[in-house]
Amino acid sequence: MAWSLSHIPEIELIESLTLTRLAQLKDELIALKELPVRGVYQQRAQRYAFELEQMSVCHRQRKQGRDRRRNHYHNTLQGEALTTALESLKRESQQDSIEHRHLKQKRAQELAPFAESIAQTDQRIQKLKQQYHTLSQQWQMQMQTAYAARQTGSDTTSLPILYQDEVLLVVDKPAGLLSVPGRRYHQQDSVLSRLRCQRPNDAFLQVVHRLDQATSGILVLALCAGAHRTLGQQFSQREVRKTYTAILSRPIAMESGTIDLPLWGNPDERPKQSVNRVYGKSSVTHFQVLQPGKHPRVEFMPHTGRTHQLRVHAAYPQGLNSPILGDSLYGQANQTERLQLHATSLQFMHPVTQKQMHFTSEPQF
Structure with a gap:
């Protein structure tokens, strides 16, 4: 749709509805991430982890005792007496294994409902995130389209270019101009928006860093993904x-x-x-x-x-x-x-x- 100034009330209505829906999605995401079930699951999982660790310590101590007794039996017993004594040690070892297995089974049974609830919640979170991303992207595209239509035929102030080649662009940003467009229609005028209108053949055009709206001066933009990534690393690594x-x-x-x-x-x-x-x-x-x-x-x-x-x-x-x-x-x-x-x-x-x-x-x- 080709937007014009006559469509501003319609744009403002869409903006209000979109931002309201985005806020609702964000609130729902926050609520899902803070559900009590996560805390309950974590507390019980930690309790079982502690119990299993304590049991393991106890079982290691028992095993050390059985090892000492086994050596003693081999040195002091023979024949059927030795066989009987070793069988007793074996049963003790098996009992420890059974005890450990039962505790793990109990843990699995108790935590399973919580884990299932959390998994379902996480699926819902992913779905909401996708909805948020899609709606946000659609709104950004609508605003960019409206901005571009508004600039068609108008005398948009060009930005001073300090340098340009195949992969980067350096401009002198004036004070009062955003580096990138904001979330609202009246915040679409920016360095990036102007350059995209003035350079429609640049398929990739992104700012590498930002300056405050009130700050003027040197701003770097990348004309390809590789340059954007490399320059971004230089900024992040100081x-x-x-x-x-x-x-x-x-x-x-x-x-x-x-x-x-x-x-x-x-x-x-x-x-x-x-x-x-x-x-x-x-x-x-x-x-x-x-x-x-x-x-x-x-x-x-x-x-x-x-x-x-x-x-x-x-x-x-x-x-x-x-x-x-x-x-x-x-x-x-x-x-x-x-x-x-x-x-x-x-x-x-x-x-x-x-x-x-x-x-x-x-x-x-």
Whole structure:
């Protein structure tokens, strides 16, 4: 179906129905994963594991005793007396085996109904996951189709291309533009969406990493699956060198240093990140003041890539205690038109030629 602006109410209705259904599926999945039967099964399985281990210890001790007695019988008995004594040891061994087998049978009989219930639940979970995935994919395709139709004939702002070849594309992302489309129709305008419209012949086009919507600067996209995988590994293994330029909202005392804070995304505070010593994951940023003053210009060199890492490291008292200028989430709202944070340089190894690639972009602030 070719969507147009006149179809927006219809799109919004489909969006509402789809997101409601996706939320229902997610809630049902969570409920199934938290069914009490799983806990009961685990508790009883652990109890039987303990009983079997205790029985095994006891049986090993009995076997050691029988081995000593067997040696003693061979040294002190002969003929029918020896045969009778050895038969007695054999019966004791058989009795231990029977005892062990009976406990395992009892375990199997008691756990079987729980295991069957869990198996049925897992089948239901897989079915719901497939439904969720299919519905989500269908909705994404509908939104992309609607977005593409909206762009047809319009003068979409082209993105500055810093580099391109057969396997990768490097662009200079403007502030305020998403890296990838969101879940809602009004969140479809993004670097990826624009490039897919402008480059329809690129069968594979995916971002390798992301920048916050408010952050501008260098963004890398892959034009084939192999390049996407290889570049993704470089980012995940921290082999990519990145620098950012930011302007802070107030002076700081240090000229350079390293910030190491455990960041955690509290589900109740999304998208905001916080410092949490219990649940947080390590995040490390090196910094250098480029220009001191009332609003110091700082260069950030992140070692890790946590969500909002630089923004939190700048804002929190345990970091620089000086939010990035224009950061309404971690600092003061309406200070500037945009967040003063820009991805200034990026260095990585080309996924095919293995040559070092180095790109730079000057901030417009």
